[in-house]
Amino acid sequence: MATTTLWLLRATLLLHAALALAQPVSAGGxxxxNFDILATHSSIGVLLVPATAVWGAAALGHVAANRGAGWPMLLFVPVVFMAEGIQIGMGHQRNLAVHIPLGVLIVLTAVLLAAWSFTSWARPQRRMRRVAPGEER
Structure with missing residues (x-):
């Protein structure tokens, strides 16, 4: 179960990171x-919010199944979710002074979280069984 939840978390984080990385590419276009690509940029931005909800659910499942492994991940769910909501609003208002730096932070966070999921900190820690006095290991 631990491996399954970790791989599900990794897959959802990689999907989110891919969507986030597509944003600066479409903005560059x-x-x-290429003014038609602005619709693609907007659509991908809207997809990031449910993608965050999906990796948030995967993170919750991973934490629950592994009795706490990866709990810091849950701290990022509301932060990223809110940042993406603000990002969409700033984009629709054409407030680029907020939209661009916030976009950079979202992309950076998405890439770092996806990378984190492949580190030993994301893996469930093995619990050591206590040995009673006089019991063999």
Whole structure:
């Protein structure tokens, strides 16, 4: 079960990171004169919010199944979820002074979380069984 929940978490984080990384690419296309790509940029931005909910659910399942392994992940769910909501609002308002730096932070966070999921900190820690006095190991 521990391996399954970890791989599910990794897959959802990689999907989220891929969507987040597509955002600066589509924004660059727009800035290069491909004005039609702005609709793609907007659609991907809207998809990031449910993708965050999905990796949040995967993180919760991973933490619950492994009695706490990876609990810091749960701290990022509301933060990223709110940041993406604000990001969508700032994009629709064309408030680029907030939209661009916040986008950079979201992409950075998405990539770091996906990378974190492949570290030993994300894996469930093996519990050592206590040995009673006089009992063999």
């Amino acid at each position: 727009y800035l290069s004169g």
